[in-house]
Amino acid sequence: MHAVQARIESLHNIQAPLTKRADFDRFWDEALRLCRERPFGGEKKPLDVLLNHTQAYRVSFEGYDGSLIVGWYMVPDRHPDRHHAPERFPCTVFFHGYPGDKGNPESYAHWLLMDMAVLVIDVRGQYGESENRLPHNGFMMKGWYTQGILDHHQSYYKAVSLDAVRALDWAASQPEVDADRLVVYGGSQGGGLSLAASALYGRPVAAIVAHVPHMCWMDFGIMHSTGSLSEPGQLASRYPDQLERILETLSYFDVMNLADRIHSPVLMSVGLKDTVCWPETIFAAYHRVASHDKQLLVDPFAGHHINIGFVRKGLHFIRDRIRQ
Secondary structure, eight states, X not given: OOHHHHHHHHHHXXXXXXXXXXXXXXXXXXXXXXXXXXXXXXXXXXXXXXXXXXXXXXXXXXXXXXXXXXXXXXXXXXXXXXTTOOSSEEEEEEEOOSSOOOOOGGGGHHHHHTTOEEEEXXXXXXXXXXXXXXXXXSOOOSSSTTTTTTOTTTOHHHHHHHHHHHHHHHHHTSTTEEEEXXXXXXXXXXXXXXXXXXXXXXXXXSEEEEXXXXXXXXXXXXXXXXXXXXXXXXXXXXXGGGHHHHHHHHHTTOHHHHGGGOOXXXXXXXXXXXXXXXXXXXXXXXXXXXXXXXEEEEETTOOSSOOHHHHHHHHHHHHHHHOO
16 A cells, blocks of 8 residues: 555544534524524626626625625526526535635636526625624634634624525525525535535535535644634634633534535545645545535645646536436
8 A cells, every 4th residue: 555545544544523512403403593584685686797698696685694695696598599498597506715705707607508507605704795794702813713703602603604504595595596406516615614504504405516625623623724724723822711612612613513414415625735624624524424425536636726627526526416
């Protein structure tokens, strides 16, 4: 056995312990109930894009706490010459990386060429248009992920996770969308939100693609990550007496603890040289995913980026699961 095989085998043998608190399921059931009582509100305005045969919109809806979440929503046009156009389209809900934004609408043309609708949102408070109305209760370092870190009820992780569920709910409610063929897609932060939202959504989705996902085995990640999990790590370094409260908060949003709720087809990817979303964390979460239809793509030589070949495999994975 060569060194690469040995490394991969050792990662497959990881048995990371769950960190669920006793009220974990009760916390999420109540949070989802309250969140879904809120009407969507917002608006849906036509958008001029450089794409033919496309209906495009700038959309907004109320997120977890009433913060306005903004995104692009695009649907293939039912052009008269397209006799094969379906009555309703499968839809990809796309979450971007950290810190980032939804970018340009034209960047999502490949979903339209696959005869799919697409919704992409700005994660709250980051570089895009989405609001963040969470209170600032102190003990916050640079970035966003330490906001509310000492109380899982007030945590930024709670807000973005429930915003992501709201995005799935909003997409499923659109008259052009086949709600039985929702796809959830993202990388890094977006990969973690894709997994968390799918776990919390409450019904299966057609496919989940989560490349190099964040929010996995977070107590390991806070020690090692050079990315967003270094933010709560820096806070714990400055206030070591708050470490246990920080770890408790993170446990409620750890994909590893949510993974037994994921029964949909899942494709994940990992780079073995990734120091942002460490391979140990991704393997640990992958092993806990309850779905029987799951794949983990491994690039032994990649850092924190998405292998271009894995992007194509992810699209094939989706295509094979949205066919009617």
